[in-house]
Amino acid sequence: MVGIGMPGHFLIRPEFEDVGIYVDAFNQGEILFSEDCTMRLSQIYQQSVEMKPEFLATVTPHQFLGRMLMNLKVIYFNEGKIEPALGVIERILLLFPDSVNEKRDRGILYYHLERWREARQDLENYLEIQSTAQDAAIIRQILDQMSQNM
Structure with a gap:
């Protein structure tokens, strides 16, 4: 199969x-x-x-695992379980290390956990690569808010 x-x-x-x-x-x-x-x-x-x-179309085992992890991430997000969602994102990034959206999501979770340095690194990296993304203004607001908290 x-x-x-x-x-x-x-x-x-x-x-x-x-x-x-x-x-x-x-x-x-x-x-x-x-x-x-x-x-x-x-x-x-x-x-x-x-x-x-x-x-x-068929999917590779790599793609299959990635999709299962994405589904799990969504479940944790919907349930407000930040730590487990962060763990899932870390695993997704092991499979897809260049995924800027996963790094953005990880940065947002770091922000919620008040892990400012890590959040800033991920979110600034996201904006460097996706400067014209639809959510760029929101990410900039989060970075500004973090600057006030640091």
């Missing part, structure tokens, strides 16, 4: 190519065909979704 990184939902597929059968391991091993996958996407996003071939 190989992992399939369908948006919003992981699937697995038997190792032989072009069989057109997918298994939803999170839904009691339900067997799906590509039309079922389209319907599943429409259910997940609550609107009609046009299936694209890349939606059913």
Whole structure:
């Protein structure tokens, strides 16, 4: 079996190519065909979704682990669990060391933990690389606020 990184939902597929059968391991091993996958996407996003071939592409174990960690990070963020979220981000950065968005998120968590030096380093690094990002003004405000707290 190989992992399939369908948006919003992981699937697995038997190792032989072009069989057109997918298994939803999170839904009691339900067997799906590509039309079922389209319907599943429409259910997940609550609107009609046009299936694209890349939606059913295989993912490497590296990508699979990264996506699972991202899901875990979102869960911790939503529950306000800063320390566990920080630990997950550290693990994501082991897989993807150049991810500026993860460094930004880590900087924001450091800020909440009042770890000013580390927060400043990550957030300034983010702005160096993403100076025109949509959230650049917010990141600058956080840096200004940190300067007042230091």
